[in-house]
Amino acid sequence: MRILVAMSGGVDSSVVAARLQAEGHEVIGATLQLYDSRGAAKKGACCAGQDIRDARAVADRLGFPHYVIDAERRFQDSVIERFADAYAAGETPVPCVACNQGVKFTDLLGLAKEIGADAMATGHYVRRVEGPQGVELHRPVDSARDQSWFLFATTREQLEFLRFPLGDMPDKAAVRDDAEKFGLVVAGKPDSQDLCFVSDGSYVDLVERMHPEMAGPGEIVDSAGQVVGHHEGVMRFTVGQSKRLGNAARLNGERQMVVGVEPGRRRVIIGPREHSFVSSLSVRDVNWLVDAPPEGLSCHVQMRAREVPRPARIVPTADGALVHLTEPAMPAPGQACVFYDGTRILGGGFIRREANASAA
Amino acid sequence: MMSHTHNRDAQNRVVYLDANATEPLRPQAREALIEAATLTGNPSSVHKAGRLARAVLETARDDVAQMFDVAPLNCIFTSGGTEANVLAMHGLSHGHRFLVGATEHDAVRKGVPEGTPCQILPVKMDGQLDLDALEQALAQDETPAFVCVMLANNETGVLHPMTDISATCRKYGAHLHIDAVQAAGRMAFSVATTGANSLAISGHKIGGPKGAGALLLAGPAPARVSPLFEGGGQEQGRRGGTQPLPAIAGLSAALKAAMETPRDLSTLRNKLEQAAVSAGAVVCGGAAPRLGNTSSLALPGRQAQGQLMRLDLANICVSAGSACSSGKVAFSHVLQAMGLEDLAGQAIRVSLPWNVEEADIDKFIQAYAGMAQSASPVLGL
Numbered sequence: 152m153r154i155l156v157a158m159s160g161g162v163d164s165s166v167v168a169a170r171l172q173a174e175g176h177e178v179i180g181a182t183l184q185l186y187d188s189r190g191a192a193k194k195g196a197c198c199a200g201q202d203i204r205d206a207r208a209v210a211d212r213l214g215f216p217h218y219v220i221d222a223e224r225r226f227q228d229s230v231i232e233r234f235a236d237a238y239a240a241g242e243t244p245v246p247c248v249a250c251n252q253g254v255k256f257t258d259l260l261g262l263a264k265e266i267g268a269d270a271m272a273t274g275h276y277v278r279r280v281e282g283p284q285g286v287e288l289h290r291p292v293d294s295a296r297d298q299s300w301f302l303f304a305t306t307r308e309q310l311e312f313l314r315f316p317l318g319d320m321p322d323k324a325a326v327r328d329d330a331e332k333f334g335l336v337v338a339g340k341p342d343s344q345d346l347c348f349v350s351d352g353s354y355v356d357l358v359e360r361m362h363p364e365m366a367g368p369g370e371i372v373d374s375a376g377q378v379v380g381h382h383e384g385v386m387r388f389t390v391g392q393s394k395r396l397g398n399a400a401r402l403n404g405e406r407q408m409v410v411g412v413e414p415g416r417r418r419v420i421i422g423p424r425e426h427s428f429v430s431s432l433s434v435r436d437v438n439w440l441v442d443a444p445p446e447g448l449s450c451h452v453q454m455r456a457r458e459v460p461r462p463a464r465i466v467p468t469a470d471g472a473l474v475h476l477t478e479p480a481m482p483a484p485g486q487a488c489v490f491y492d493g494t495r496i497l498g499g500g501f502i503r504r505e506a507n508a509s510a511a
Numbered sequence: 512m513m514s515h516t517h518n519r520d521a522q523n524r525v526v527y528l529d530a531n532a533t534e535p536l537r538p539q540a541r542e543a544l545i546e547a548a549t550l551t552g553n554p555s556s557v558h559k560a561g562r563l564a565r566a567v568l569e570t571a572r573d574d575v576a577q578m579f580d581v582a583p584l585n586c587i588f589t590s591g592g593t594e595a596n597v598l599a600m601h602g603l604s605h606g607h608r609f610l611v612g613a614t615e616h617d618a619v620r621k622g623v624p625e626g627t628p629c630q631i632l633p634v635k636m637d638g639q640l641d642l643d644a645l646e647q648a649l650a651q652d653e654t655p656a657f658v659c660v661m662l663a664n665n666e667t668g669v670l671h672p673m674t675d676i677s678a679t680c681r682k683y684g685a686h687l688h689i690d691a692v693q694a695a696g697r698m699a700f701s702v703a704t705t706g707a708n709s710l711a712i713s714g715h716k717i718g719g720p721k722g723a724g725a726l727l728l729a730g731p732a733p734a735r736v737s738p739l740f741e742g743g744g745q746e747q748g749r750r751g752g753t754q755p756l757p758a759i760a761g762l763s764a765a766l767k768a769a770m771e772t773p774r775d776l777s778t779l780r781n782k783l784e785q786a787a788v789s790a791g792a793v794v795c796g797g798a799a800p801r802l803g804n805t806s807s808l809a810l811p812g813r814q815a816q817g818q819l820m821r822l823d824l825a826n827i828c829v830s831a832g833s834a835c836s837s838g839k840v841a842f843s844h845v846l847q848a849m850g851l852e853d854l855a856g857q858a859i860r861v862s863l864p865w866n867v868e869e870a871d872i873d874k875f876i877q878a879y880a881g882m883a884q885s886a887s888p889v890l891g892l
Contacts (some may be wrong), residue, residue: 179824218820265817266824267885 153177153313155263155271158209158217160202162330162337165209167316169333171272172213179268180210180217181296182252185226197266206339212334220256220262227474229253231348235361241412241504242485243389245301245456247344252304270314272281278318278494279304280311286310288440290494291318300456303489303499304438355386362414369417371399374410379421388412388419391481396421408481425440428479434488434500441497443467451491454482454502462490471500526871530716530804530864531665531693536761537718537865543764546718555745555753568754571763575725579710580701583734587746588759591616592692592713594739596724598750599709600624602736606881607657607686610648612640612671612850619659619690620844621842631776632660634844638669638796640668640676640851649683656685660811662694662705666845666860667796668805670757671696677706691717692724696769697802702729704857714762717769718865723758769865777803780874783861786876790883793844795858804863807846809854810883817880818859825878829861 158180172178183205203219210217225290230250237244255273263271276296277287288310290299303311320326322344330338350356359366372381380399382388384448393408399421400407410427411420437443445467451460452474462477474488482488482502489499512570527535536544552560554568569583576586579881598621600609609629611619623629627820630648633641640660649656673689677856680687689707694700697716702710728734733747742751780803781838786792787808795807810818815831822829831843846855861875 179820188884216823219814220816263579264815266820275581398721 152269153179153267155179155259155266155268157271157273158206159274159341160209160337161274162326162335162340163204163276163317165274165327165337166329166337167272167274167335168209168215169213169335170316170329171314172215173333178208178213179266180215181220181259181262182206182217182377183220183222183226184257185222185230185250186252198394200355205340207246208336211270212336220259222258225254226348227256230408231357232361234354235358236483238358238386239362239365239414240485241414241485243487245350247301247489248304248487251302256305256309256313260309262425263312270312272314272316274317275302275315276317276320277315277465279313279315280495288496289318290491290496291315291320293320293322297491297495300453300487300489303440303487303496304436305440306438307440310440317489354414355384359384360454363418366415367417369419371396371419371421373402374420374422382419385412385414385417386418390483393424410481426484428481429476430477430479431473432467432488433471433473433503433505434481435503437467437471437480437498437500439498440495443498448490448497452476454480454486454488463490465490465498471503472498523826525863526597526873526874528861528863528867528871529828529830530714530867531668531860531862532830533721533868534718534864535866536720537765537768540714540719540761540765540770541798543848544757544761551757553753554756555743556887557711564756567760568756571759572710574763575766578701578770579712580703581727584732584747585728585734587726587728587736587749589724589726589750590722590755592616592711592716593724595689595713595724595726596688596692597622598736598739599658601739602749603686603709605737606655607651609784610656610658610685612660613664613668613887614638614664614845615659615661616690616692618692618717619661619818622659628654631742632658634848637799638664638667638845638851639799639869642672642675642679645676646679649679649685654684656680657884658686659688659690660687661690662700662710663691663698663802663805664845665693666805666843666858667799667807667849668693668802668862669796669799670801671783672805673705675823676700679879681706693802696766696792697804699770699773704790708865712766714758714765717765719763719765720758720761722755723762725762733792745874758760762874774865779869780804780806780861783872783875786882787879790880790882792879793854795849795851795854804867806861807858808861808879809846809851809858811854811857813857815857815859821882822875822878824858827875827878829859829875831859853886874885 154176156178158164168178188494207217207293213479230246232243233249234246259270268492273297276291277299278291280287280289290297327338346354362456365385366491368383370378371382373379380397388409392411405423407421407426414459448464452463464475466473484502484504487499490497513830550564552564554565572586573583596618599623609623609627610632613634614631633644635641660671660676675688685710689710690707692713695712708729710727715721736749738749739750745751775842784806792808792810795809819831843855
């Protein structure tokens with residue numbers, strides 16, 4: 152097969168390329184340039200200047216063609232601006248989902264088809280399984296590196312075309328061993344972490360630059376609007392968190408948490424932890440990886456990148472789905488709510504803001 | 512068996528149609544390059560080894576100067592086209608304001624000294640400089656103008672109406688600097704016939720080695736040019752640094768070969784272009800007079816990046832205008848300036864080198880037609 156491999160310049164996607172080539176496939180490497188590497192690109196994150204050099208060095212060593220794809224404008228429009236806008240709307244966005252869905256699995260995948268590739272492979276830790284009813288998306292063997300939550304929005308059509316060779320790897324050490332075996336210069340390279348497009352973890356600066364109205368200190372209020380404290384910036388708060396509340400962390404003997412963020416007024420709204428949980432929530436932009444069940448279905452849901460899935464019942468609606476939690480929780484608007492059946496992803500959507508309050 | 516092997520070789524052969532990026536080394540240039548590389552001396556040294564090196568350098572200078580009809584001491588060797596352009600723009604522009612053509616190469620567009628006023632001169636739809644706009648820009652301000660216009664465009668091959676441009680510049684006492692990097696060796700001209708005050712050329716675009724270019728100056732020699740860096744005062748104090756003798760000897764030999772045996776590539780280019788047009792392509796700048804080796808082919812609705820990769824995977828080397836150092840395909844400011852925004856990300860540049868063969872053209876035509884006919888997903892990139 153002719154396979155386009157999305158190469159970040161890191162160990163994972165390099166090993167993917169090397170393995171596929173060793174299996175006899177015609178490998179074509181592509182690295183997305185998502186932002187100007189001369190800018191404040193973050194060290195240890197994907198696609199800075201050194202990462203493109205590394206991806207090239209791997210391709211040259213293995214002897215397959217490699218291309219750098221300019222996706223700067225698309226990335227700015229479809230990921231960075233939407234990321235900042237979501238914060239400005241009081242949500243906690245997941246930019247990696249937007250990037251996977253737009254720049255990677257729409258644009259790059261389209262380019263792969265354009266050049267006559269039969270498939271596109273990435274270094275994501277997730278398993279693609281050919282099931283009796285078509286392709287399925289599963290958690291990887293190595294649960295420590297599970298990226299399935301970030302890939303819930305992958306459509307079935309995209310999944311048909313995609314390959315994730317690392318889904319079966321037992322652990323990262325095995326991937327590094329492979330890199331050594333193939334003689335790849337990136338074998339010892341540190342893993343990328345956090346958001347690739349911000350330097351020094353300072354996505355706060357980036358968002359505040361794009362939405363100056365959010366910058367600066369503000370008030371912490373209770374659900375009645377009473378000022379109970381002050382904060383240094385709304386960007387540091389996500390619904391459900393209890394940290395950074397200072398003296399307001401405990402009021403009237405009750406532990407408090409963030410129940411809402413109003414970026415325009417720079418207000419953080421808190422409420423007692425015990426009484427603020429919701430038992431149902433609404434999700435939008437739902438992607439089903441099974442035929443949408445008209446009657447609904449029971450499964451587990453995961454509402455943050457790292458958390459234990461909890462039992463729930465999903466009921467599809469005209470514009471998304473309602474999620475009824477068996478035990479109340481505090482979902483953060485803008486985050487993904489992904490539906491799992493064991494290791495398999497059934498679907499998922501983005502948590503709506505409005506429903507949190509109304510469903511209480 | 513033999514013919515089978517032969518067929519496969521023919522299929523795997525790389526077809527190089529990216530002359531405007533760089534040309535294959537001419538055998539004469541290779542010979543001169545190697546000969547000069549065996550010389551030990553520094554041309555500035557007074558001893559015998561130095562004299563031998565100096566003789567090679569000055570012979571090259573005489574030859575290049577003669578080919579462009581300037582005084583030998585008005586041929587300043589540089590590291591290439593970019594430096595020759597920037598040296599002129601910095602070293603000759605004191606007290607001037609800049610007028611820069613909209614389709615100039617980045618070497619020139621980004622070569623304007625910081626803090627110096629600069630106005631961009633528009634081009635017409637066909638890619639040629641708008642003469643009325645030039646005249647207007649020259650007339651509206653008494654500060655002397657430093658006008659930068661290229662002889663032939665690197666993406667489209669479009670030739671600017673240089674006779675009219677230089678006459679207009681003379682009328683207003685403006686300095687005319689011509690970037691002739693793509694034109695040198697591919698069409699007949701001299702500094703005098705273009706009317707340039709200064710003119711930049713590059714060795715590797717004409718089959719010479721990379722690493723040498725020249726700034727050629729009209730008028731009596733040695734013309735004064737403030738150096739970008741003084742160093743040891745080489746090139747009459749106008750360009751410091753030991754001259755790269757092999758690259759300079761190769762440049763001179765390549766130019767000589769190009770001028771002594773000129774080859775009109777327009778017949779092959781036109782054949783290729785006609786086939787591309789029947790496959791659905793639009794020729795950008797096709798209405799203007801052009802260099803014979805260059806064609807800018809837009810395939811509406813098809814991203815240049817994909818076209819480039821597809822052709823590359825078929826062993827055909829073309830480009831999509833200027834590529835930046837990372838290798839990503841940049842958006843074409845040339846086509847944008849021509850009012851072809853919609854096609855700017857969809858055009859590839861095919862440029863034929865001095866040694867192109869008809870079989871190369873045929874192979875390109877076959878691959879291009881196949882690409883044009885294939886399904887075309889809509890891409891966001």
